[in-house]
Amino acid sequence: MNAIKLTWEDKAVNLTAVLVSLFLLLVTAYPLYYVLINSLNDGADAARGHIYFYPRVFSLENYSMVFKQNYLITGLGMSLLRTIVGTLAAVLVTSMAAYALTKENLKFRKLYMMLSIVTMYFSGGLIPLYFVLDEFHLLNNFLVYILPSLFTFFHCLLFMAFFRELPKELYESAYMDGANDLFIFFKIVIPLSMPVFATISLFAGVNHWNDYFIPSFFISNESLQTLPVILIRLLSLNEAQQQIQQYLGNHQSKVTMESLRYATLFVSVLPITLLYPLVQRFFVKGMLVGSIKA
Template identity: 45%
Template sequence: MFALKRRTRGEAVFDGVNVLLMLAICFVTIYPVWYVLVNSLNSGQDAMRGGIYWLPRAFTLDNYAAVVDNPGIVTAMGITVAKTLVGTVLHVFFTAMVAYAFSRRELIGRNLYMILGTVTMIFNGGLIPTFLLIRDLQLLDNFFVYIIPAMFSFFDLIIFVSFFRELPQGLEEAAKIDGANDLVLFLRVVIPVSLPVVATIALFHGVWQWNDYFAGVIYITQNTELQPIQTFLYRVVAQNDTSRMVTAAAGGITKSVTSNSVKMATMVVTTLPIVLAYPFLQRYFVKGLMIGSIKG
């Protein structure tokens, strides 16, 4: 039997302060989200009186009806889903293919490439040169502006390389004895046994693709039908672009809908999918950060 160590008074105070500090951080983090949710479920006209902090005072779903009835948000959601799926698949495949080459010790100039790649993680060309490049590539107002510039990430390459270097050499040797070339070896041997890191990078990039609004703001200047849901949210919140939704709501739903209440509902609709998915994906993020850190 092991005797339980009795905590000193200083340790008890330290633990109590830590608990209070964590509770305060949780409150500061969670309450703004709760405030937006509560106001999105409250009548806009009633919310103008103020005083709504914890629960809806005049519950209604008219704000969400106004958002859903807007064809722009449906189109934006479709663009977001498409760019997340296509962008994630191509990013994982292309980055994994380059990383496999980097993991080969016989690659000439590998150390130089690693140094050059590491520099790009710290320094970049800047917004204006990037915009000019995108323009010269004729990717402005083009769906592939979400895909092509994001097909490769050196940070993700490092994670892939760390995993590939831990694969048993016997797998590759057996495949080469059977006559497999490098491409067949990569597609039929390396990728199937690397599903943990593939899933991790897919989650990393998928969440980034879903949350990215900047590309839509900068590179989608004319064809607003190509804007993703986060860009749609940005324009609703930052540019007060809710007049059409409020007008439609007043004519077909109810006059309780206001510009501010529609903003709140739009914020909930655009962020809810990733918020619901993230708790189930968090363990993959932690696992991805630990890949290659422990070998054994």
């Protein structure tokens, strides 16, 4: 086959696309890189400023100090536990609901769809939610991270769009062999739907990892606090800053509050950042396949 000959207009468009992509990459990646190089620099030296491209005085003491703080380790562990359990539970429940809603013979299907659509545009508000969670004894309970986010209708729509793309002959042949819907869902639908499962898992995982709302309003037990809340307190509360500063002073460390913030911030974003490349090959296909319709 002959190679396609590009005109100068095509080359100009390609060059523009490359330059714009590089600019967007720089704008989005450099802030994270800036946090990294400052967290790897000696705290006292970093206070002088002007660190833009690489650590001036390399040091791992900032990270050593982060992992010496028990409340940071507890928050990191709670965030990991919440993200793993919450994501698995949400993906399972939402996908099963989506599979059921793709069945045209499901009783009250249109009613379920209408009620679910309402949840995309309206919520009960903070105070009613607080009383509901209190009634179910979910305040200061780990399950408050899991149960309210088990079902998200937007994710359900994505699952439904993907499930509709699967050949109907698969369902028909399975029914003829005596399989029920539960068997079909776990043995046929899930193995063929890994792109959309990976995509929704990424969405749900990021939401759980970054969520600040639930632990702020519904959790007062320090042992159940997640990393985002702890990070906000570290950045803003004078009391927390004074305690850490006193700890740093007692240990005669070159770590400063600013360098400790950088290290903590990088630790908090690293797990999710590493997760994206693992699901990238599923992400585009999971988002674009099929059309979203009720």
